[in-house]
Amino acid sequence: MDNLKEYIIEKGQKAKLAARVLSTLDTDSKNKALHAMAKALEENMKSIIDANSIDMKNGEEKGLSKSMLDRLLINEKRILDMSEGLTQVSKLPDPIGEITKMWKRPNGLTIGEKRVPLGVIGIIYEARPNVTVDAAALCLKSGNAVILRGGSEAINTNKVVANLLSGACKECGLPEGTVQLIETTDREAVNIMLKLNEYIDVLIPRGGRGLIQTVVKNATVPVIETGVGNCHIFVDESADLKMAEDIIINAKVQRPAVCNAMESLLVHEKIAEKFLPIIAASLSKLGVELRVCDEGKKIIMDSIKDEEILKHIVDATSEDWDTEFLDLILSVKVVPSLDAALDHIYKHGTKHSEAIITESYSNSQRFLNEVDAAAVYVNASTRFTDGFEYGFGAEIGISTQKLHARGPMGLQQLTTTKYIVYGNGQIRK
Template sequence: MDIKKYVIEKCRLAKNASRKLSYTGTLAKNKALLNMGKALLKNSDYIIDENKKDVKNARNKGISESLIDRLMLDDKRIENMANTLNDTAALPDPVGEVTKMWKRPNGIRIGKMRVPLGTIGIIYEARPNVTVDAAALCIKSGNAVILKGGSEAINSNIAIYNVISKACEESGIEKGAIQFIDITDRESVEVMMKLNEYIDVLIPRGGAGLIKNVVKNSTVPVIETGLGNCHVYVDSDADFEMAENIVINAKTQRPGVCNAMETLLVHKDIADKFLPHMCQRLKALNVEIRGCDITRKIVEDILPATDDDWATEFLDLILAIKVVPSIDDAIEHIYKYGTKHSEVIVTNNYFNSEKFLKEVDAAAVYVNASSRFTDGGQFGFGGEIGISTQKLHARGPMGLNELTTSKYIIYGDGQIRE
């Protein structure tokens, strides 16, 4: 196979479809999304059978159970994907929204209107649900999408793509609006990164290596989705029961995702009282704990934490714990090791909560809630393309609005410039 020629043709078809899709009406797009959701449910057995092949291959390769959990599909998860499509259909359509309008002294009226980005390339790893999330958000926001999933989920992604693309086209959406590159050769990614003629923006989702490669080598504009070295800081004025529940949820609910906590910071004034029971609960849930010197004096049978541990996104049931002298030291630690994704403070002190909100630089900053809420669905966006940790042009969970840009519309009645 001529990989370059194959990828270019996929991208060309998407680019051609994007023109008509950009002005397709809301009702037509919603109809397609609802039909895609029905098709997923109708074909769930087929999708699960294909997913089992990927899960088997992952286990044979020795991939951790937490990462396999990200890969695995069942009836409930397929139902959730269908709900994502339904929820996205129910959201307001951003395309065509005039966000601002003003009148100049010469009588010209100038407005700012939301329009699609055009053709979006998504390069992602072992998360089959991304196939649905990306397709749903792109179709609703009037963008054609080129999906390039990782080898770990290739069978699952092909099955999902076959189902939703057929339903989308049968609903009247322009043929080619959803494309999937069904080869795992890395050359296909290298080709995509140079196709400025066809792709308007690339969004990489996955590990550090993938993201770094795309950001460094792409000539197509990139929206960088970041790694999630997320922290929970338990302040001296924290409610212990609340803090324990937030820590347990942030670390163990789904440890293999980017919004899971990787480091727990605890104020020195409460460490003696808080850490023993906290660590007992974590150990009962099979969490491997790596602690600083102070933590290891308070809690027995835990491993020493290294400098590398503070900077690591474990994506597993592993947690680093550090006792800090003050909230300023906690913020400094986050500044040094964080990835600007999601950061949490647990406190009943209003001034400390406001200080944390103001001084911590991250896409999402929480007071008394789990970092696991950094998610497009949880934020009410229907789904998400990814969590952007950069500042241009989007930050945090990227929903429909983040998949649009703007153009100026100008109304006159014959004005000419002097």
Template sequence: MTTAEAVKTNTVEEQAKRAKKAAKNLSILTTEEKNEALRTVADALETGYESIISANLIDLKNGEEKGFEQAFMDRLSLNKERIFDFAEGLRQVAELPDPIGDVMSRWTLDNGLKVEEVRVPLGVIGMIYEARPNVTADAAGLALKSGNAIVLKGGSSALNSNKAIVEIIHKALEETRIPKNAVQFIDTVNREATKQLFTMKEHIDVLIPRGGASLIKAVVENATVPVLETGVGNCHIYVDSDADAEKAINILINAKTDRPAVCNAAETLIVHEAWLNQHKELLAESLKKHGITVHGDESAAAALPDVKPATESDWANEYLSLDLAVKTVKDLEEAIDHIDQYGTKHSEAIITENADTAKKFMQLTDAAALYHNASTRFTDGGALGFGAEIGISTQKLHARGPMGLPALTTRKYLMSGNGQIR
């Protein structure tokens, strides 16, 4: 490690210490003080959008020179509309109920000791993410509203965009009661700095990775700090034999094409063979119209034109493009077995008019979000009324699904007595 790299690595620890100190001050602010700060930041982001776009253009140029895939470039790209969208997301977070201080339960023991279970902030959140600069604003807003400081480590591909966003956030926070040190940004591409973040248990209370499978795996396998694990989205649409054709195709096309490069986009169509045989012409026409490339099994290839033979990797692939794997099945059980084998426990949907079949699918399918006759694109904090989201958890401990404000809290037991001893 060079001397300059060592200095940067030491700076990460100093940033974490500043965040920890700021978290103490942040935890006692009122709801209105936090809300006003978020509104101030939102206004500043809109006012300064041109500087963010200028920085983003540098990142996009670098991405083009490095030959990044189109899906990656889409996640990296910012424009005025996207910047105003995440600014509006901060305002929505400001309008949400503040979970801090909520009494989750209370009771009195036989000896008169009063007990309250109360929501409190996690403390300091370490956020490691790739490509999406909007995560910088979303994560900061959710952390601050829930009383947490945050240390942000974005991917090198979005370094200039993220720095521009954080500079605006810091300047705006100087006009509020929230200390600007509550938002720290690690502005180095040094991998050692990231690894250091994995192990600073004395300063960081929880790590949240958000990005591709390799990033999430690296954090989960190497971190000694507790991890709130987010997951990639190999999402399935199962079209049952009792599915309404128009409804099924509309949902499939939306889930696949609305934004193909996001984690809640559908990657695999599982289709009952009877439905496929009956509606293959309509399905083929819709797939062709929307430029979808099909990777299918033998039955799909026999029913649909221009099908590429599916390999084992196609069933597990998160394409993030207009590619779609198509698997034909004989019944619901076979569909669920396929999801169990290849799904990532993110979002799964069944399209059927049979209520009993839908109920069985909902009961037996293991995923953070399940849909009956609706698109998987709703697995999103904003779409579900959380304001912004800090990520979508596919694990089962602490939080699952889109993580809004309550997921960024823990609990504390407060006891009040009158001299009781045990």
């Protein structure tokens, strides 16, 4: 694209103008636009699916994995889900203008804290076209303008979807720069966005480790870091083993290519001989490759003689403990104690989502208190780390950092506050 920087600066200028209008836009107008966006998706399913079929074909030719192709796929059900997400966001309370607290000082000043939009949000993401819809919905409802830069894998789908969303906003009288897509796959576009401080107030990268680190290390625009998910489940010695099996299968197999999928299984040594053959058989039959520590592999090999199961059991390497596979691959380690499990998670976790399966109240409380992660679970799947599941309607991503926002980022996390001060002539002495 000729004059790429000029093209992106123009997007930034439009977004900045739109953000000023959106910051004071009434709730009814925002909700009307969200409903129009939902309707536009439903009425244009064929054009979305046709565009997605091009992306899917290109992805297959490039050799994208099955899990990546699943993230890329758009069908009628997923379009309806995206439409429902827009409707759900319209039903959520509008955070903008909320006075979170107010107090009076001895000098008579009344000071309040008021929730306001961040301004212009840049979203840089990979593969999943539904992010285009989720980001547009949440940014609009929270009074922010958004500039979207999706991955090259989904460029055709994103163009169609973004044009539909932008058109719906325009029909409802919203400013032209409310929702914009960077319609180029040129990687230089990202580098320009990273330093567009004059127009972009915050960047949110959503994707793999490489993308996130590129943004974090090179941006001069403030960044909210969304997380790589090397998520663990620890099966304690007191665990209900049937519950553990069900949770592990859900956390690993339901959607292996998402950041809240389980990547590492830790099993207490006191139940390893009983539990490992059970879970190894169940997971291998579902196509999961298990990368197992020496002790765990010996237990499995001594207990299972079925070659179809054993071909899914391989030796774990030191790199496996730090890997977000995003595929039907699971690292498995036998640990001698809760302390050892906590140490392993501290060393190898990515502060995303961690879970313990236990019937011990004291162990559950230690796990909740000592694990440093955005979401910590007792007897539940890590797959619940999701804005929709938490009642946020949708999410921009899962923040694994500690400043500004942590965990699923919904409407409130896309706002900041300002102080409003009422006086009656006070001057400082």
